[in-house]
Amino acid sequence: MMDIAVIIPCYNHAQTLERAVRSALQQSHVTQIVIVDDLSSDGSAACARGLCAADPRVQLDVLERNSGPGTARNRGVALANASHILFLDADDELVGDFAGLSARLFEQNPSLIVVKCEVEFFDPIKGYILPAYDPRHTSAILSSSCGMVMERSRFLHMGGFPQGAEFRGPMGGEDVAFMQAVMAHFQPIARVEQVGYRVWSRPGSHLDKFLALTRLNAAGSFEYVPDKARQIEADRVAVAVKHYLDNVALRLSSTLTNAQ
Template sequence: MSLVSQNPGVSVIIPCFNSAKTLARALDSCLLQTEAAQIIVVDDGSQDASAAVAKFYSLKDRRVELVQMPENGGPARARNRGANFAAHSILAFLDADDEYQPGALATAALYLRNTPRQAAVRFSADFSDFPADLRAFPDFERHADIMSDTVASTLVIQRATFLALGGFPTDEVFRRYGGEDSALSNAIIDIYGCYRLEARKGVRVNYHPGSHVALYFSRAGGAETPFDEHWATTEAIQQFVARARTAMSGTAESIVDRA
């Protein structure tokens, strides 16, 4: 049995780029989670006080650790880097401007332990912080469901599965347009399936102007998506899922068994 598999609890990974204003809120929400045995802040070349905030919290609580990227590489690389430092068999990802609701990780971890053949589980997300004009369009709730099954902050996954899939894809197209979380989500669903905990919202996804989630809702509400961007991200997602499916063919069950 590996050292990782012997360690109970969840390793939470927080990618952080110039998020000093919101990082404390995200960390506070993690520290309230009894299952958060390790909280890894990956500073992705921030120019603000993000690293100082993380260091301050690491002095307050030994569960908090700071990992610093040598240069800015984008959220996918930061999340993958954090996963390499994870000491626990279950991973959770939280963006630095989001926050967990009380008891969320305990519910997710219990589900994965009681259903060991499940590779991953999702929270339903609370988007109530988003502007009223975005939340007012008729299909908002349907698109909120789509985002609950997509954004990184709702994902809790067996570490062995995450590593076997290769983590979040780091193709340049995702760095430019976003969509790395959609690619990983599609691969997980295609190979394993993924249950969503719908009884209550497990994570609050806060509005951040210019974020890929905010842009998605704007386009869902009627804003036009440039054709080149749509084509490039769709093709990249399909290619990643195909690569994952090929790599994992016939091994999905054994990966979950080792998780």
């Protein structure tokens, strides 16, 4: 049976971590849940220890210093022992049995490398937001590593998420860079129509910032609200993304050459 490790980076999400872990425990084929605490200050690690005590599939690793979600995810994958990995943010949750559905797809099609599910976006005050007809919906899904199952070996070959300081600014960017690399090198990617992941929006979250910085336009697409300071930051991150993508391509090329 195919096994899946769920990787949960956590930074100050003590109030939502249990919900995330419970949703992962309800998935079939999940044999391991790795929580990586990014040196939280709100009791997240204590919450995680309680969850570890309640189920042997759950384990905790605490980083020595606050390092960002990319480093936390990379550490989680390094500790995982399953053949496949699934990323889950500590303030979100899995829906249905996305892990089990993904496992069946992988077993039916051995050439598959990545499976991505449909995502729903929920605001505790506004209710469901960012519907499928909003052009930002697809962009939000494809630019996030969450709601995705992939082979652990492929993740390791590409070198994981970028960890540079450039990706720790207000714009983030490590998810966007990672997903660009995945889509460039790891086709085919299967898209599952069923909702398998729920993003919870909150003030200051990546989704909240994304919606605040974008607007729909007359062409039926979306655009970023003009902002000089944001554009300077975006240009800086774009340079880091290109450097990361070049490194991934080089690593994968070297891996292929060695395999031959």
